[in-house]
C-alpha cells in the first residue's frame with residue numbers, strides 16, 4: 001500500500017490493510033474528527049469497547065447466514081482456549097456493553113458514539129479493506145420516528161461537514177417481525193417459479209431477501225416483477241415509515257427510496273438506509289444503518305428497540321478526494337522556528353513552548369541546520385510564519401518574524417513575539 005521507488009524493508013502491512021501516513025493521515029484524522037463532532041452536536045456520548053469479543057456474540061447478533069459471519073470473521077482460540085473474534089462491526093458489541101453495564105436501566109434513549117478499526121476477511125480491492133475504520137452511533141430504547149430522523153440527519157450533517165455534496169441517501173423500510181414472515185413467503189413463492197441455479201435456490205431458501213441483491217443482469221431481469229417488502233408492510237411499520245419521511249423532509253434531508261436495498265447484516269427492521277457515493281466505484285457505500293428492534297432481546301437484554309449507523313472513515317476520505325475536497329489543514333504547523341548560531345536554540349525552544357501554550361501549532365528546525373535548508377523545511381511544513389533567531393537578534397533581544405506568504409519580515413522584541421504572531425495569523 002506504499003508508493004516508494006527505493007527498496008523497502010522485509011516487512012509489509014498485512015494484505016488489504018491500509019497504512020495512513022502523513023500528509024494523507026492528516027486528512028484521515030480530520031475526516032474522523034468531523035464525523036465524531038456531528039454526533040457530539042446531537043448529544044451522543046463516547047463509548048470505548050474491546051476490539052475482540054466472544055465469537056458467539058457476533059454469530060448471534062449479526063446473523064449466521066450473513067457473509068460477514070459465515071466467511072469474513074477473524075476468529076481464533078486465545079491461550080485459554082476461548083473462541084474470540086476481531087469485531088467485524090460495532091452494533092453487537094455496543095448492545096453487549098449496554099446490557100452488561102445496565103445502561104438500558106437508565107434514561108432512554110441511550111445515545112452512544114464510537115470509532116475505531118473493524119475487521120472483515122474480504123477480498124481486498126479499492127475501498128474494500130480487511131481492516132476498516134468506522135465512526136458509528138447507536139440510539140437505544142425508543143421507537144419514536146423522530147429518533148430515526150435524527151440518526152439519519154446526523155450522518156447527513158457529518159458528510160456535509162466533511163464538505164461532501166455528491167452523495168445520495170437511499171432509504172427503505174424492512175418491516176417488522178410481524179409483517180416480514182408473510183412477505184418472505186410471498187417472495188419465496190415468486191422465486192420458486194424462476195429458473196435459478198442451485199446456489200441461488202439455496203439462498204432463496206435461507207434468506208430470500210438477499211436474492212434481490214444478486215448483481216447478475218440475467219437474474220435482475222427475472223426479478224423485475226418480484227414483490228417488494230415496501231408494498232407489504234404492516235400498518236404500524238408503514239405509518240412509522242411515513243412519519244420518518246415527513247420528519248426528514250422537515251429537516252431538509254434529501255433521500256431516494258430504494259425498495260430493493262439489501263444490507264449485509266441480519267438485524268435490521270423497519271427504517272434502513274445507505275449513503276452511496278458514485279465517486280467510489282464498485283464499493284460505493286460510504287455509510288449505512290437502520291433499526292434493529294429485536295437485537296437487544298436476541299442478545300439477552302430487555303426488549304428495547306434501537307437504531308444506528310456505521311460510517312466508513314476510509315471511504316469517506318476517498319469520497320472527499322474524489323470530489324477534490326480538502327479536509328482539515330494540510331499544514332503541519334503554523335509557526336516554524338529557526339535557530340541560527342550558537343546559543344540560539346535554548347531561547348527558541350522556550351518561545352516555541354510559549355506559542356504552543358497559546359494554542360499556536362509550532363515546530364522547530366533541529367540539528368543546527370544551515371539557514372537555507374531550514375527555510376526549505378519551514379516552507380515544506382506549511383507554516384505561515386517563520387521565526388529566525390541569530391546571534392544579532394540574540395544580542396538585541398529581538399526575533400525576526402517572517403511572513404512566509406508575503407516574504408515581509410519585522411524585528412520584534414522577544415517579549416512581544418507571541419502577541420505579534422497571533423495578530424499575523426489573524
Ligand code: HAM
Nearest residue numbers: 089090091128129132285286287288289308309310312
Ligand atoms: P456496514 O454497512 O456493514 O454496517 O458498514 C458500515 C460502513 O463501513 C460501510 O458503509 C462502509 O463505508 C464501511 N465498510 C464496511 N466494510 C468495509 C470494508 N471492507 N472496507 C472499507 N470500508 C468498509 C455496519 O457495520 C453496522 N454496524 C452499521 C450500523 C450501526 N447499523 C446500525 N447501527
